[in-house]
Amino acid sequence: MSLPWRRAVVSVDQFKKPDIDEIFSLADRLSVGRTMPLTGKSIINLFYEPSTRTSSSFHAAMTRLGGSVIPINEVNYSSVTKGETLEDTIRTLESFTDALVLRHYDEDATERAVSVSSVPIINAGNGAGEHPTQALLDLYTISKERDGLNGLNVTLMGDLKHGRTVHSLTKLLRMYDVKINLVSPLELSLPRSYLHKNDTEHRELGEVIADTDILYVTRVQKERFSDELEIDFSYSVTRSDMNLAKKNLVLMHPLPRVGEIPIELDSDPRSAYFRQVKYGLHVRMALLVALIGRD
16 A cells, blocks of 8 residues: 555555654654643544553553543444444544554455545554554664664564564564574465565574574464464473573564463563563654644
């Protein structure tokens, strides 16, 4: 979709380096002090799929900026059960808000919403498609933890087929001088459309851990499976892996985790996944100000 990101955040494809620099600079400014540039503004969180971090992150971001939030996190109990289309829901709710944050199980849902909405739409995850705000906060986390984005060796491990966070992050990383390693079972490999000729694919973390600067782990997206796949996915980051890793490794995870990173690693200073959540708050604050902070 050829659409300015200030009109709607649909895909990371909308962003160029100067846009990312602008968002990150604004996130830095908003992370210190308390300003209320969105006083009198409101957003609606419209979530057709479960969410803890993303919905609460946008809620916290908006309220910290002085705005208000209408949370609709149980869409199964709304007019959808009466047969209302997504398009009609968007047309109705836009009357009550300055922007809509939408999570939906259909990959084309965000574009459908944008096609009928007069207010900005933010894609908070569209099926197995993309999760652009998560990718932006992931990139911001890397830049803060390593003081830059170039010259890094990035390893992505987990369900790379269904993981929308990985799909979006991979696209953003292509803008920078990084090497990408992919670790997954064959059945959960990164879709060919996201691959680059310089990427390396592996089945074992041990093949790349020693050279890795950023280790990004994601859970198996069992809810995306079309059938009962019998996959031996016993991959997890162990203490032995961390002993082989660099002293300044950054260990990331979009959360929730389901055994991929044991709790015992939480105390390792290289474990950045909870700092990642905090960085995400600042990035989403920046996006909201950029989208609806100007009259």
